[in-house]
Every structure is written in structure tokens, then in C-alpha cells.
Amino acid sequence: MSKLEKELKNEVNTEKITNFQLSKLTYLQAFIKENFRLHPPVPLLLPHMAAETCEVMNYSIPKNAKIFVNVWAMGRDAKLWDNPLSFNPERFIDSKLDFKGQDFELLPFGSGRRICPGLPSGIKSVELILASLTREFDWGLPNGEDPSKLDMDDKFGIALKRKTPLKLIFKKKQASDQYA
Numbered sequence: 001m002s003k004l005e006k007e008l009k010n011e012v013n014t015e016k017i018t019n020f021q022l023s024k025l026t027y028l029q030a031f032i033k034e035n036f037r038l039h040p041p042v043p044l045l046l047p048h049m050a051a052e053t054c055e056v057m058n059y060s061i062p063k064n065a066k067i068f069v070n071v072w073a074m075g076r077d078a079k080l081w082d083n084p085l086s087f088n089p090e091r092f093i094d095s096k097l098d099f100k101g102q103d104f105e106l107l108p109f110g111s112g113r114r115i116c117p118g119l120p121s122g123i124k125s126v127e128l129i130l131a132s133l134t135r136e137f138d139w140g141l142p143n144g145e146d147p148s149k150l151d152m153d154d155k156f157g158i159a160l161k162r163k164t165p166l167k168l169i170f171k172k173k174q175a176s177d178q179y180a
């Protein structure tokens with residue numbers, strides 16, 4: 001059984017998942033952070049503009065220059081992350097690193113005055129959808145495909161997509177498989 005399923009079975013003992021229960025799901029939260037790191041939904045944020053001429057890491061940024069922040073590349077930077085290309089939610093367990101705009105290595109919602117105002121509702125939706133689908137269904141791939149062989153490349157745009165669309169087969173779980 002996956003770690004996500006195990007955590008849900010231990011922490012959620014009611015039919016509907018509550019906000020309080022979601023806040024206790026540390027592995028689910030780490031899992032979502034790891035997805036945001038490797039596949040940020042808005043890979044270049046929205047265009048920003050330098051209000052003043054300034055220096056950043058020895059680069060001179062002229063006033064009014066249009067700035068794109070490549071959070072996709074930052075999430076894969078070996079100077080910032082151990083084994084950056086490996087999917088490892090454990091890196092966020094026992095770590096204070098969050099995506100609320102204060103930790104510049106992880107900015108899926110941006111930062112500062114133009115940070116995404118939908119962050120609180122957006123993140124709760126992602127948590128609830130992932131928790132509900134994991135708890136209620138067994139996920140499978142067509143024709144017994146090996147999950148480790150899936151093409152995980154991204155397709156770029158304002159919003160990031162999978163290069164190869166994901167086909168999943170959901171099978172409803174027995175109630176006895178959902179509760180500890």
C-alpha cells in the first residue's frame with residue numbers, strides 16, 4: 001500500500017475528509033510540495049517588471065525590464081536540491097520549507113505583492129482532491145503498464161501540462177480498505 005494510502009487510513013476515520021484532518025496529513029503535503037517543485041503549474045510565473053534599475057547576482061536589471069522567473073528550472077537546480085530529478089517527498093518531511101513565498105527555492109504561487117491570491121483555496125482544493133481520489137479509488141495504468149516507465153516530461157505554456165497525457169483506470173475501493 002502506498003504511503004499516501006497508509007497515512008489516509010490512519011488519519012481519516014470519517015466518511016467526509018475534514019479541513020482539520022487535511023492539516024494532519026504531513027506526507028500528503030510533502031507529496032504535493034514535491035510535485036510543485038518538479039512540475040510547477042505556472043512554470044515562469046506571470047511577467048513582472050523591474051520598478052527600478054537593480055543588481056541581482058551580478059546581473060544589472062534595467063528599470064522597466066520584463067522579468068520571467070523560471071521556477072521550473074529553480075525546482076531542478078542541483079545547487080538547491082539533492083538529487084533534483086528524483087521524486088522524493090521525504091525531502092520535505094521535518095523541513096520548514098514551504099510554498100508561501102518566503103522560501104525562494106520553491107515558489108509555485110510566486111512571492112511578494114503579486115503572489116497568487118488564490119493560494120489558500122487553490123492548495124486546499126489540491127489537498128482535498130488528491131486525498132479523496134487516493135482514499136476512494138485504486139489507481140491503475142492501462143495494459144498493466146509499469147508506473148516507473150511513464151513519460152514524466154512537461155509541455156510548456158503559461159500553464160504546465162504533461163507532454164504525454166496520463167491515462168488512468170480508477171477502481172472503487174471497498175469501505176473496509178478506506179478505514180483503519
Ligand code: HEM
Pocket residue numbers: 041042045046047107108109110111113114115116117118119121122123126
Ligand atoms: C494550485 C493552484 C494555483 C497555482 C499553482 C497558482 C499559481 C499562480 C502563480 C504562479 C501566479 C503568478 C504569481 C507571480 O507572478 O508572482 C498566480 C497569480 C494569480 N492567481 Fe493563482 N494559482 C492557483 C490557484 C488560483 C486560484 C484558485 C485563484 C482564484 C480563485 C487564483 C487567482 C490568481 C490571480 C488573480 C493571480 C494574479 C495576481 C496578480 O497578478 O496580482 N489562482 N497564480
